[in-house]
């Protein structure tokens with residue numbers, strides 16, 4: 001691979017990955033206000049209420065009390081989930097043996113990539129190339145090991161196998177290959193070389209890119225471009241499932257932005273077809289009319 | 300215990316959708332002493348005649364009572380209508396109410412099956428595949444990916460979009476949406492935050508709002524009846540007056556107290572919202588509320604207005620339109636009366652319908668603040684606004700946590716503080732609080748008394764709850780010691796009644812059920828002793 005392809009490729013990967021992720025997150029973020037669907041325990045409830053899964057609704061005249069939210073509670077919950085995969089560990093230990101190394105491998109590779117970019121930008125300490133190589137080696141190794149374990153579990157475990165499509169196995173194979181290539185690059189060239197190659201490319205120099213590194217960049221890039229369009233975005237979708245749904249306990253207050261969003265939603269037109277709905281009206285109209293007036297209540 | 304057969308492959312998984320396999324009673328979760336030798340009869344099959352009219356689910360059970368289509372043309376029409384409805388489910392105009400949570404749950408499940416072991420129906424049944432929390436969600440996901448997404452039909456096998464839509468598949472999907480109590484225990488364990496209960500509810504909603512298919516007890520004799528007659532029990536204002544008169548006489552006779560049921564008192568502090576099922580099946584609950592509130596000096600009223608005297612809102616379980624109509628009506632009644640607040644009685648789904656869910660629906664001009672009765676009662680009991688003698692409740696008591704009040708609202712401690720104060724032999728079930736097991740009657744199941752669904756409900760969806768009850772009382776299981784399962788929810792009580800009757804728990808173990816207020820009144824010094832009547836009803 002000639003180095004002239006490196007820059008456009010990295011740029012393309014970054015653009016597709018970032019745009020895809022933003023598009024995906026945007027779809028969730030711009031969805032209309034929904035009815036509440038809290039699920040307890042809610043991590044931002046202050047202790048000791050949080051410990052028994054309680055909410056502010058346990059308080060007499062709850063609307064007169066100041067609302068306390070423990071950001072620390074949320075932070076601790078998220079940290080335990082991200083660092084230890086606590087939920088999977090508690091409820092699905094078998095899978096955790098694959099999932100835990102796999103996720104940690106990815107974290108290390110992300111950190112290593114950040115390190116590479118910082119190195120290219122001229123930062124030195126603490127981005128010693130040995131440290132970066134170690135990151136790529138362990139990260140890649142863990143991704144490889146984790147993907148293989150997950151692949152084996154998904155192919156043999158009777159509760160996972162029927163819910164695993166060929167494409168899921170291909171994804172894992174792809175990730176295993178990527179992990180192996182990361183290990184290969186770290187062993188073959190060392191990450192200092194990667195920083196040098198990228199720096200050279202950025203400065204417009206013609207640099208030789210080894211086959212292994214080219215393969216690693218190709219596979220990694222393809223994966224990154226594909227990821228935002230799959231369920232692998234759960235790393236940020238999880239932000240929405242927690243903050244916007246199960247922990248979303250904000251009560252409606254008069255004149256609040258929520259009240260405005262409700263007013264907008266009540267003006268949406270409804271065209272469900274069952275007889276009792278009285279289609280073709282707005283939500284406000286439908287909700288204030290009885291079902292039996294035109295169709296005898298028969299659905 | 301041997302588990303139900305598992306599919307060996309993805310291809311085989313779809314077999315569980317269309318090929319019928321009934322619940323095998325030998326695989327149900329075993330029960331402890333004195334039920335080691337208990338044998339469950341198989342769930343009866345529907346008669347030939349019924350089968351010719353009503354579709355059944357892949358387990359041979361009928362809840363939604365879907366009419367068998369007259370011909371292929373009707374079948375095709377309904378399949379096409381389903382697809383139209385499915386598309387509407389993903390538009391903000393038709394589904395602003397749950398679009399965001401639905402998208403998140405549909406698009407991010409990693410199929411790790413972490414949720415499966417949390418489900419009382421899946422585990423209680425001996426792990427029947429069709430009851431796995433992800434099973435029905437996966438079917439819907441495959442249909443969406445294949446039929447709604449651009450390019451969905453390209454390489455469907457490779458991508459796992461391998462469910463081919465047909466009338467039989469739709470029947471299974473609709474029926475299976477009534478094999479989940481929407482208890483959300485599975486959602487608590489999902490590492491991604493996916494909620495299979497929400498997906499199940501959306502399936503019910505799509506069938507109801509687009510095709511008019513829903514469990515009749517929820518729709519025709521549920522929300523439709525409530526909106527037209529005034530209550531899903533069929534109780535009209537004249538019947539209500541009779542019941543209240545009887546309640547006043549009964550209170551006089553049982554307790555020696557003269558209490559008048561207050562109706563339509565304008566400007567009262569509280570409008571008390573009861574599930575009208577209490578009036579007919581458990582009038583002692585209504586009476587106990589009246590006694591406590593009167594003796595504690597609370598200003599309260601009931602409403603005699605249509606819909607206003609029944610806190611039930613079954614729309615919560617299957618239909619956003621019906622839900623909205625009833626919720627608005629409830630708030631309209633309270634607003635018109637000019638009460639300061641509403642208090643929700645012992646009904647779990649009414650709590651959720653009137654409080655967190657209504658919170659994002661009721662416009663400002665109709666808003667009335669609403670509290671749980673458990674919080675008000677805690678204040679009365681713990682702060683000794685009534686005189687109590689806990690020794691009157693000197694029998695084993697355990698607490699059932701209604702999912703809607705605990706897991707979906709976080710009201711966990713008030714009821715416990717009360718029990719710790721009035722029931723010296725109170726003990727918890729395991730697990731409890733926000734991690735409780737559903738009674739098995741949630742999401743409308745408790746009111747479904749037709750076809751072979753009640754047989755399924757007592758054997759399968761209530762199985763783990765019954766096991767928990769036995770375990771909680773294992774130190775005093777002999778029938779000579781009367782024991783009390785406190786279930787502060789009308790629907791849970793309906794399920795308790797059926798469960799305890801089916802397992803003959805009163806005769807075999809002396810286990811009875813009832814509400815929380817009955818226990819409070821039973822301990823009140825100003826009331827004649829013996830408010831709790833130890834007979835199965």
Ligand code: SF4
Pocket residue numbers: 407408409410411412413414415433488489490491492493494495
């Ligand atoms: S719903 Fe959650 S726990 Fe269940 S399979 Fe999907 S991601 Fe896993």
Ligand code: SF4
Pocket residue numbers: 417418419420421431432478479480481482483484485486495496
């Ligand atoms: S909501 Fe409850 S009954 Fe339904 S799948 Fe989840 S755990 Fe099972």
